[in-house]
Amino acid sequence: MLYLIGLGLGDAADITVKGLQAVKSCSRVYLEAYTSILTVGKEALEEFYGKPLILADRDLVEQGADEILKDADVTDVAFLVVGDPFGATTHSDLVLRAVNAGIPYKVIHNASIMNAVGCCGLQLYNFGETVSLVFWTDTWKPESFYDKICKNRSAGLHTLCLLDIKVKEQSVENMMRGRKIYEPPRYMTVSQAADQLIQIVQRRREEGEELGMTEDTVCVGVARLGADDQKICAATLRQLVSCDLGGPLHSLVITGRLHPLEVDMLKVNAEPNALEHLQMIDSSTYYS
Amino acid sequence: MLYLIGLGLGDAADITVKGLQAVKSCSRVYLEAYTSILTVGKEALEEFYGKPLILADRDLVEQGADEILKDADVTDVAFLVVGDPFGATTHSDLVLRAVNAGIPYKVIHNASIMNAVGCCGLQLYNFGETVSLVFWTDTWKPESFYDKICKNRSAGLHTLCLLDIKVKEQSVENMMRGRKIYEPPRYMTVSQAADQLIQIVQRRREEGEELGMTEDTVCVGVARLGADDQKICAATLRQLVSCDLGGPLHSLVITGRLHPLEVDMLKVNAEPNALEHLQMIDSSTYYS
Numbered sequence: 001m002l003y004l005i006g007l008g009l010g011d012a013a014d015i016t017v018k019g020l021q022a023v024k025s026c027s028r029v030y031l032e033a034y035t036s037i038l039t040v041g042k043e044a045l046e047e048f049y050g051k052p053l054i055l056a057d058r059d060l061v062e063q064g065a066d067e068i069l070k071d072a073d074v075t076d077v078a079f080l081v082v083g084d085p086f087g088a089t090t091h092s093d094l095v096l097r098a099v100n101a102g103i104p105y106k107v108i109h110n111a112s113i114m115n116a117v118g119c120c121g122l123q124l125y126n127f128g129e130t131v132s133l134v135f136w137t138d139t140w141k142p143e144s145f146y147d148k149i150c151k152n153r154s155a156g157l158h159t160l161c162l163l164d165i166k167v168k169e170q171s172v173e174n175m176m177r178g179r180k181i182y183e184p185p186r187y188m189t190v191s192q193a194a195d196q197l198i199q200i201v202q203r204r205r206e207e208g209e210e211l212g213m214t215e216d217t218v219c220v221g222v223a224r225l226g227a228d229d230q231k232i233c234a235a236t237l238r239q240l241v242s243c244d245l246g247g248p249l250h251s252l253v254i255t256g257r258l259h260p261l262e263v264d265m266l267k268v269n270a271e272p273n274a275l276e277h278l279q280m281i282d283s284s285t286y287y288s
Numbered sequence: 289m290l291y292l293i294g295l296g297l298g299d300a301a302d303i304t305v306k307g308l309q310a311v312k313s314c315s316r317v318y319l320e321a322y323t324s325i326l327t328v329g330k331e332a333l334e335e336f337y338g339k340p341l342i343l344a345d346r347d348l349v350e351q352g353a354d355e356i357l358k359d360a361d362v363t364d365v366a367f368l369v370v371g372d373p374f375g376a377t378t379h380s381d382l383v384l385r386a387v388n389a390g391i392p393y394k395v396i397h398n399a400s401i402m403n404a405v406g407c408c409g410l411q412l413y414n415f416g417e418t419v420s421l422v423f424w425t426d427t428w429k430p431e432s433f434y435d436k437i438c439k440n441r442s443a444g445l446h447t448l449c450l451l452d453i454k455v456k457e458q459s460v461e462n463m464m465r466g467r468k469i470y471e472p473p474r475y476m477t478v479s480q481a482a483d484q485l486i487q488i489v490q491r492r493r494e495e496g497e498e499l500g501m502t503e504d505t506v507c508v509g510v511a512r513l514g515a516d517d518q519k520i521c522a523a524t525l526r527q528l529v530s531c532d533l534g535g536p537l538h539s540l541v542i543t544g545r546l547h548p549l550e551v552d553m554l555k556v557n558a559e560p561n562a563l564e565h566l567q568m569i570d571s572s573t574y575y576s
Contacts, residue, residue, distance in 0.1 A: 018301040086406025092553050099556050107407045109399030109514050114412050116397040118374025124402050125418040226397050265380050268387050
């Protein structure tokens with residue numbers, strides 16, 4: 001049996017009782033380590049489970065699936081994923097390979113940012129399409145996520161922005177020379193994401209485009225959701241640029257039309273300077 | 289401290305280790321019992337936790353919040369919610385009351401249908417706005433969800449349809465006579481939901497409207513997600529009308545534009561008769 005087990009969002013104790021039982025029963029346990037991270041590392045998980053873990057990077061999952069699935073028809077193998085196994089990313093390919101090899105699989109679900117973001121006070125059924133923000137380079141500055149955000153907003157919907165993670169990336173030089181030397185991991189912050197968005201807003205304004213959002217749009221920065229030191233910060237996009245929410249992972253929500261109850265919840269986590277904007281929304285009952 | 293604890297989707301063992309520890313530490317534990325259900329009842333949970341549970345129906349949560357929050361500043365109180373505390377519904381009101389009373393609160397997240405639905409093989413970031421289907425009555429047949437589905441589809445997005453739950457409902461006669469006699473609980477099935485949708489499609493067709501979906505649109509019926517006997521059934525809307533997925537809870541997904549990997553995953557769970565449609569999609573690489 002192949003178990004795909006969600007670890008939730010915070011630390012080792014966020015695994016479900018069912019998931020922990022499965023981990024303990026497995027002869028090999030892989031930890032997927034490139035689409036998300038917990039606030040604790042591999043060692044803390046190994047201690048909690050009482051088991052050694054095998055780190056599964058992108059290469060192993062995408063090219064070494066046979067190794068992961070080896071003997072899984074006669075023994076139990078666990079594949080651990082931060083959040084939910086089918087959360088922000090998909091491990092459909094591994095499942096399909098198991099199915100094709102006649103290996104039964106079982107999913108043990110857990111929270112992911114896709115549903116846990118509801119704790120910021122915005123109602124999940126008022127969210128539109130989720131978007132991803134990637135680190136811009138000198139030559140590659142995609143903006144398509146901005147248009148999706150505006151489309152959601154024009155329908156009154158909020159947008160969850162998943163922020164880029166770069167793990168085990170090689171510099172161009174090292175890649176060309178075939179040197180397996182990796183850059184330190186990078187995790188996009190709410191501040192960086194807000195800065196990217198503002199650059200787009202400014203560029204579009206200069207081009208005379210009608211703007212679907214501005215620097216004053218109310219947004220919510222979320223950091224380490226589900227951990228003891230999680231931070232939720234409601235503020236304008238401009239304010240979020242200078243907001244330090246601490247260590248990874250971060251996510252950003254761009255609000256759409258706000259329900260009064262949502263405004264009340266945002267106030268609980270508002271930057272003092274953002275409160276004024278939320279009061280304004282309160283009296284206008286519409287989004288800025 | 290007020291703990292809002294998600295129970296996940298299947299049975300008692302789907303609570304997280306952190307959630308179970310919190311339940312054990314609380315002096316009172318409420319079980320929210322009107323927006324969702326597990327496949328096991330209150331007694332199974334009580335046995336698993338080694339604690340008595342207080343059932344919290346809509347009246348208690350909406351009108352008796354003071355009772356739930358009583359002494360929560362000096363003792364620990366848990367409020368258990370199937371799925372995630374901020375999943376398909378919101379318990380923002382209870383949180384706001386706690387905040388206003390100076391009671392700290394903590395959320396322990398879990399899977400909800402909003403993210404676990406990803407296990408059907410459709411990628412979560414390809415979903416648009418979630419909709420709710422309610423039981424129609426002779427005089428009230430709302431159709432607004434249909435227009436939202438079509439809007440999602442025109443943007444290529446899938447739609448998760450949450451299906452109605454009627455718990456502790458009174459008949460009009462009993463309500464008027466003030467008799468606290470309740471009807472048996474009702475849970476909308478995938479078959480009933482598909483039938484409603486087809487009625488709308490047919491009516492709109494008769495009115496000459498351009499259709500955003502048809503009886504041949506590929507949909508996915510999902511039942512008891514996360515439980516050992518979960519069922520996932522990919523089929524056309526018409527086929528789903530005669531599909532019996534067993535006991536509650538059910539959800540329905542209307543697909544938008546399908547990625548080849550999504551088609552492959554749907555085939556794993558396809559009705560034999562639906563396979564033909566999925567092969568067609570495969571070759572056209574577009575949705576029907």
